[in-house]
Amino acid sequence: MSLSESLFDLSGKTAIVTGASRGIGEAIARRLAQHGASVVVSSRKIDACESVARSINEAEGREAAFPIACNISHKEELQRLVDETKAKWGPADILVANAAVNPFYGPSSEMGDDQLDKILSCNVKAPHWLSQMVLPDMRARKNGAIVIISSIGGFVGSGAIGAYNISKAADLQLARNLAVEAGPDNIRVNCICPGVVKTRFAEALWKDPKIEKMMTERLPLRRFGEPDDIAGAAVFLASPAGRWMTGQAMIIDGGTLISLGEL
Numbered sequence: 001m002s003l004s005e006s007l008f009d010l011s012g013k014t015a016i017v018t019g020a021s022r023g024i025g026e027a028i029a030r031r032l033a034q035h036g037a038s039v040v041v042s043s044r045k046i047d048a049c050e051s052v053a054r055s056i057n058e059a060e061g062r063e064a065a066f067p068i069a070c071n072i073s074h075k076e077e078l079q080r081l082v083d084e085t086k087a088k089w090g091p092a093d094i095l096v097a098n099a100a101v102n103p104f105y106g107p108s109s110e111m112g113d114d115q116l117d118k119i120l121s122c123n124v125k126a127p128h129w130l131s132q133m134v135l136p137d138m139r140a141r142k143n144g145a146i147v148i149i150s151s152i153g154g155f156v157g158s159g160a161i162g163a164y165n166i167s168k169a170a171d172l173q174l175a176r177n178l179a180v181e182a183g184p185d186n187i188r189v190n191c192i193c194p195g196v197v198k199t200r201f202a203e204a205l206w207k208d209p210k211i212e213k214m215m216t217e218r219l220p221l222r223r224f225g226e227p228d229d230i231a232g233a234a235v236f237l238a239s240p241a242g243r244w245m246t247g248q249a250m251i252i253d254g255g256t257l258i259s260l261g262e263l
Helices: 023-034 046-060 075-089 113-141 162-185 209-218 228-238
Strands: 014-018 038-043 065-069 094-097 144-149 187-194 249-252
Touching: 014 023, 014 075, 014 113, 023 038, 023 046, 023 094, 023 228, 038 046, 038 075, 046 065, 065 075, 075 113, 094 113, 094 228, 113 144, 113 162, 113 187, 144 162, 144 228, 162 187, 187 228, 228 249
Parallel strands: 014 038, 014 094, 038 065, 094 144, 144 187, 187 249
Antiparallel strands: none
16 A cells, blocks of 8 residues: 555645654654655744755655744744744644643642743643634644653652643643644644653653663663654554544553553
8 A cells, every 4th residue: 555545645745843842742743754655743843843854855855844943932932933834835734742841840839930930831831822822723624633741640649749630631632622623624733641651851761770670671662762662653643543532642652551540
């Protein structure tokens, strides 16, 4: 079967991926491009975006990626991201809201208000804002896919990353609400909930000897995740293969929740 006949063909589609200069976001951007999409690689630092975009273009042998810097905590920068994407490749068909922050590690009693505000602003408000910015064009075309990267943290309590988990639980409900609102216009909204993936963002977890011992001894698949373990799900949700799935949370965690119950 040729790619053009595949359920996973994204040819002619424009995708925005936030937090795409490394880790899960970079892996998703690469796989979307591999399946034919034109991908905007976005993160705070333009040089990092340019490096990833250049690498993707070289790998695909075409202009498959374009870099746009954006700080997700600023609503005006999110709007500029959407506008510049539209000017470059047309309206976004696919949005992957991957960028997130976790500036605090420890019990919530020790967390400052500014840290809580930053977590909620970047992890909940930003995907809400960005979704609202791309939805009008998706509605006009009666087609679109929004993928919000949540976390298995949204299902459990934690004495170390509690506020982050609260924000990720909110993302699950954000996706459900958007799915209900946008579904009549053939727009699908879903979450991916990774377990502990070996990225710089999750270093505090996967470099913790206690967590590493627990994961490698008790986790069904006996390892932490890699960024590319998450990318395939994003391709599925963005492609015709996922055309009847909306408002859902795809848990990709190596069996963490079924075996450990808490990080």
